[in-house]
Amino acid sequence: MFDFTGTYTDQYQLAMGQVYFQKKQQDNKATFDYFFRKLPFEGGYAVFAGLETILEVLKDFRFSEKDIDFLKNQGFGLDYLEYLKDFRFTGDIYSVPEGEIVFPTEPIVRIEANIIEAQIIETFLLNILNFQTLIATKASRMMLQAKGRKLIDFGLRRAQGPGGYYASRAAVIGGFEATSNTRAGRDFDIPVSGTMAHSFIQSYDDELTAFRDFAEIHPHNSVLLVDTYNTLKSGIPNAIIVGKEMEARGQKLTGIRLDSGDLAYLARVSRKMLDDAGLEYVKIAVSNQLDEHLIKSLFDQEAPIDIFGVGTSLVTGNPDAALDGVYKLAFFDGKPRIKLSETIQKVTLPHKKQVYRIFDEEGNFSGADVITLVDETEISTMHHPFDPLKFLSLEGRTKEPMLKKIMENGKRIFEERSLEEISTYAKERLQKLAPEYKRFFNPHIYKVGISETLRNERDKILQEHKMN
Amino acid sequence: MFDFTGTYTDQYQLAMGQVYFQKKQQDNKATFDYFFRKLPFEGGYAVFAGLETILEVLKDFRFSEKDIDFLKNQGFGLDYLEYLKDFRFTGDIYSVPEGEIVFPTEPIVRIEANIIEAQIIETFLLNILNFQTLIATKASRMMLQAKGRKLIDFGLRRAQGPGGYYASRAAVIGGFEATSNTRAGRDFDIPVSGTMAHSFIQSYDDELTAFRDFAEIHPHNSVLLVDTYNTLKSGIPNAIIVGKEMEARGQKLTGIRLDSGDLAYLARVSRKMLDDAGLEYVKIAVSNQLDEHLIKSLFDQEAPIDIFGVGTSLVTGNPDAALDGVYKLAFFDGKPRIKLSETIQKVTLPHKKQVYRIFDEEGNFSGADVITLVDETEISTMHHPFDPLKFLSLEGRTKEPMLKKIMENGKRIFEERSLEEISTYAKERLQKLAPEYKRFFNPHIYKVGISETLRNERDKILQEHKMN
Numbered sequence: 001m002f003d004f005t006g007t008y009t010d011q012y013q014l015a016m017g018q019v020y021f022q023k024k025q026q027d028n029k030a031t032f033d034y035f036f037r038k039l040p041f042e043g044g045y046a047v048f049a050g051l052e053t054i055l056e057v058l059k060d061f062r063f064s065e066k067d068i069d070f071l072k073n074q075g076f077g078l079d080y081l082e083y084l085k086d087f088r089f090t091g092d093i094y095s096v097p098e099g100e101i102v103f104p105t106e107p108i109v110r111i112e113a114n115i116i117e118a119q120i121i122e123t124f125l126l127n128i129l130n131f132q133t134l135i136a137t138k139a140s141r142m143m144l145q146a147k148g149r150k151l152i153d154f155g156l157r158r159a160q161g162p163g164g165y166y167a168s169r170a171a172v173i174g175g176f177e178a179t180s181n182t183r184a185g186r187d188f189d190i191p192v193s194g195t196m197a198h199s200f201i202q203s204y205d206d207e208l209t210a211f212r213d214f215a216e217i218h219p220h221n222s223v224l225l226v227d228t229y230n231t232l233k234s235g236i237p238n239a240i241i242v243g244k245e246m247e248a249r250g251q252k253l254t255g256i257r258l259d260s261g262d263l264a265y266l267a268r269v270s271r272k273m274l275d276d277a278g279l280e281y282v283k284i285a286v287s288n289q290l291d292e293h294l295i296k297s298l299f300d301q302e303a304p305i306d307i308f309g310v311g312t313s314l315v316t317g318n319p320d321a322a323l324d325g326v327y328k329l330a331f332f333d334g335k336p337r338i339k340l341s342e343t344i345q346k347v348t349l350p351h352k353k354q355v356y357r358i359f360d361e362e363g364n365f366s367g368a369d370v371i372t373l374v375d376e377t378e379i380s381t382m383h384h385p386f387d388p389l390k391f392l393s394l395e396g397r398t399k400e401p402m403l404k405k406i407m408e409n410g411k412r413i414f415e416e417r418s419l420e421e422i423s424t425y426a427k428e429r430l431q432k433l434a435p436e437y438k439r440f441f442n443p444h445i446y447k448v449g450i451s452e453t454l455r456n457e458r459d460k461i462l463q464e465h466k467m468n
Numbered sequence: 469m470f471d472f473t474g475t476y477t478d479q480y481q482l483a484m485g486q487v488y489f490q491k492k493q494q495d496n497k498a499t500f501d502y503f504f505r506k507l508p509f510e511g512g513y514a515v516f517a518g519l520e521t522i523l524e525v526l527k528d529f530r531f532s533e534k535d536i537d538f539l540k541n542q543g544f545g546l547d548y549l550e551y552l553k554d555f556r557f558t559g560d561i562y563s564v565p566e567g568e569i570v571f572p573t574e575p576i577v578r579i580e581a582n583i584i585e586a587q588i589i590e591t592f593l594l595n596i597l598n599f600q601t602l603i604a605t606k607a608s609r610m611m612l613q614a615k616g617r618k619l620i621d622f623g624l625r626r627a628q629g630p631g632g633y634y635a636s637r638a639a640v641i642g643g644f645e646a647t648s649n650t651r652a653g654r655d656f657d658i659p660v661s662g663t664m665a666h667s668f669i670q671s672y673d674d675e676l677t678a679f680r681d682f683a684e685i686h687p688h689n690s691v692l693l694v695d696t697y698n699t700l701k702s703g704i705p706n707a708i709i710v711g712k713e714m715e716a717r718g719q720k721l722t723g724i725r726l727d728s729g730d731l732a733y734l735a736r737v738s739r740k741m742l743d744d745a746g747l748e749y750v751k752i753a754v755s756n757q758l759d760e761h762l763i764k765s766l767f768d769q770e771a772p773i774d775i776f777g778v779g780t781s782l783v784t785g786n787p788d789a790a791l792d793g794v795y796k797l798a799f800f801d802g803k804p805r806i807k808l809s810e811t812i813q814k815v816t817l818p819h820k821k822q823v824y825r826i827f828d829e830e831g832n833f834s835g836a837d838v839i840t841l842v843d844e845t846e847i848s849t850m851h852h853p854f855d856p857l858k859f860l861s862l863e864g865r866t867k868e869p870m871l872k873k874i875m876e877n878g879k880r881i882f883e884e885r886s887l888e889e890i891s892t893y894a895k896e897r898l899q900k901l902a903p904e905y906k907r908f909f910n911p912h913i914y915k916v917g918i919s920e921t922l923r924n925e926r927d928k929i930l931q932e933h934k935m936n
Contacts, residue, residue: 001470001471002469002470002629002630002633003469003471005651007650007651007653007654008624008650008651009624009650009651010622010624010625010648010649010650010662011648011649011650011653011660011661011662012648012662012663012664012665013662013665014650014662015662015663015664015686015689016663016664016665016667016668016682018685018686019668019681019682019685019686020671022685023681023685025671030667030671032667066654067654070650070653070654071650074660075688115671119665119667122625123624123625126625126626127624127625127626127627127629127630127632128629130625130626131627131628131629132629154478156477156478156591156595157478157590157591157594157595157598158594158595158598158790158791158792159595159599159628159631159790160599160627160628160629160631160635160784160785160789160790161470161595161596161599161600161628161630161631161633161634161635162470162595162629162630162631162633162634163627163628163629163630163631163632164595164631165470165629165630166629166630167628167629180478180479180480181478181479182475182476182477182478182479182482182538182539183473183475183476183477185475185479185538186475186534186535186538192479192542193479194478194479194480194481194482194483195480195483195484196480196483196484197480197481197484197587198796198797198807199484199498199500199587199796199797199805200484200487202797202800202805202806202807203488203493203498203583203797203800203801203805205803213487213491214484214487217486217487217490217491218483218486218487220543221483228807228808229808229933230808260809260810260814261810312789312790312792313789316628316784316789316790317628317789318788318789318790319787319789320786321628321780321784321785321786321787321789322626322627322628322780322784322786323626324626324780328666328667329666329667329670329671332670332671333671335673337667337670337671338670339666339670339696340696340697340698341728342728342729343728346728465697
């Protein structure tokens with residue numbers, strides 16, 4: 001993995017830190033919320049991902065000697081640098097579980113730490129959570145369209161540098177089953193998958209010999225790439241020859257892969273050719289600039305596809321490229337804090353907060369989350385954050401607190417979860433979300449409201465600021 | 469940096485490698501070309517970036533013990549694993565210099581190595597070059613619109629995980645002057661920049677005290693963020709108070725930063741307020757979802773802006789997210805190789821190749837590059853790759869070979885270049901490109917053609933394949 005050290009941050013965190021340090025504020029506790037404002041991909045939900053990575057990074061997050069030397073040359077004060085030499089994160093973290101289905105404006109992670117620590121970790125926390133949540137959400141959208149067919153991540157070559165490493169991880173949380181990325185497979189225990197490129201076929205004088213050699217060396221995992229010269233006239237006929245030769249040896253050809261041309265048409269004709277040859281068990285894999293729209297379109301055309309290999313649009317989250325997650329101060333030095341804005345939607349919610357999810361009688365999500373003060377016990381109504389006319393009674397509804405304490409005084413207190421467990425959790429939670437929120441086009445808007453107490457608190461503070 | 473080891477690859481490279489190994493092809497030399505097919509951002513050129521990173525990675529690229537153990541569990545053969553244990557890149561690399569202005573279809577990097585080595589390095593080579601070239605190109609587009617004003621990269625928090633590290637590097641190649649990313653600053657010797665976030669202002673009971681404390685601790689580098697409460701009624705008046713206090717102490721306020729609202733309007737009014745207070749030297753920095761379109765728009769409105777802080781769209785290359793660079797086999801086992809396709813544009817160019825840039829009499833780019841066989845000396849005409857009616861005489865024109873040998877037998881033979889040198893080179897080369905190719909909308913199309921000999925060679929091989 002990347003060696004995340006103290007300088008993996010924005011310079012202003014360190015500049016502000018020096019002010020706090022010299023003004024003796026370094027033990028003053030701050031509360032920050034991580035949340036995002038807009039769902040990516042015009043979708044109806046997001047899949048929260050990246051938490052285990054954050055905890056992993058926090059475990060060893062220190063300023064290296066090289067970091068300190070660099071900062072010295074940048075002109076930071078020597079006493080402050082001494083402080084940074086001993087830096088480690090000693091705060092508390094509350095978070096929704098990784099894999100949770102989440103929505104805009106609600107706090108997903110809450111950090112309570114001294115102000116310098118909380119600031120310095122902001123950058124990598126945003127960097128990791130924004131990206132992995134984006135990719136897990138993209139993957140989940142593809143998973144819904146693939147309707148149970150296998151999805152494999154092929155993206156590393158088009159990924160944004162080593163971002164691809166975490167993209168492969170996040171893809172699994174969203175529902176991908178395997179990756180071509182050997183390194184991600186090694187570190188995150190993801191099944192790895194990969195057979196041949198066009199160059200392999202090209203390196204032979206003829207396609208048939210290339211297929212034969214591959215099948216000989218990899219008899220248990222041969223997916224033959226059939227479009228190097230001509231899919232239907234050469235690739236499939238040669239794959240059938242090799243498939244029959246394997247049968248004669250008591251082996252089975254795993255599949256064929258289509259990587260160009262009209263995938264729906266080629267899959268249909270290839271399927272028929274394979275079936276007519278008695279190779280019904282040979283799977284059809286497709287790749288080539290796929291995204292959730294193309295996967296949907298292939299199913300709309302009833303293309304007989306078993307495996308989708310998805311690259312660029314998965315690992316870069318194209319066309320959105322970034323989740324707009326932010327990290328906002330909500331409480332400091334014993335007082336609630338607010339950021340004003342000319343647009344009311346960008347006014348932040350003050351105070352230490354909790355989020356409750358409201359369930360229906362069958363135990364499914366009812367389509368509403370409510371943000372409250374952290375110590376509220378009676379939450380009888382939920383209010384639209386800005387529209388005073390919109391509110392909902394919550395009397396008698398089942399509510400589940402979303403933010404759990406996962407780190408205390410810099411020590412993890414929430415047990416480690418494997419990628420598989422996280423992925424399973426994400427699937428279970430997505431099951432509880434009604435179909436109208438998972439709709440491909442124009443999904444229903446999941447409501448996120450605030451408690452009456454929080455609304456009153458916010459409005460009181462807003463009022464005070466206007467008076468000044 | 470990320471620890472790039474042997475498993476930072478696609479699994480199919482290793483699967484194909486095993487076939488080559490068992491078929492005793494491991495010493496057979498292959499030539500691969502790196503090129504891309506489409507310019508990003510509807511622009512007229514791309515800025516090649518990532519080469520030094522590739523060379524840095526290649527220096528130590530090995531399979532670690534952990535890699536080998538993982539591959540053993542994946543079922544790879546023991547003799548092949550022994551081979552991988554000793555793996556190092558021992559081939560030759562030819563490349564255009566980093567920072568060069570490049571165009572679609574022309575080979576930018578040519579790899580000559582034994583087939584297994586050439587395949588295994590493919591994935592990280594694409595992963596690094598595609599991304600850095602994308603970002604350097606995006607940065608260059610912004611640089612052209614910023615018309616000499618300072619551009620600062622603010623993107624790490626919205627970058628695609630550790631991809632942000634290399635994004636900051638590539639941004640400098642494209643023309644950015646500084647970064648907020650402390651780590652990139654440390655490792656790539658980029659000026660780092662950063663003063664304060666909204667949270668800093670919010671952590672104080674009043675904005676004025678926050679500004680005063682900051683200016684006291686950082687008297688040489690104070691850019692005050694003025695939009696936390698109200699830019700014109702509170703932020704700018706308080707910045708003026710602090711600016712005048714600094715003057716009284718013989719110091720100078722560096723600048724103010726606008727991060728929300730109508731930036732053109734706020735910059736204009738803020739400038740006037742600052743000027744009226746005698747603070748003409750205080751710079752105006754702006755940020756908030758900027759891209760080259762917004763930068764252009766701000767100049768169209770004559771907004772008095774000195775510094776642009778650009779985040780998401782820079783470091784993710786939004787809206788394109790990926791350059792479509794590929795790596796194609798052109799020569800193997802003493803023979804030229806081709807990949808056919810139903811679309812003629814996707815048919816690859818066989819043989820070991822060179823690229824020549826044609827210059828005009830003033831030493832500027834004439835708007836044409838020609839791809840030739842590597843050993844051609846007489847290149848009298850340049851042909852459109854597919855349209856037989858289109859060709860250009862090159863008699864008497866100055867031609868410069870683009871691909872230079874930079875690595876021989878796995879050893880670097882091209883001297884290391886600093887990021888600053890690369891950035892300067894990119895600017896010099898961009899100067900030689902005529903304005904119509906740099907136009908913001910609908911730029912002129914730079915011609916990339918092929919020599920007559922290469923065309924004839926390709927057509928001969930195409931013909932042979934059709935006969936089969």
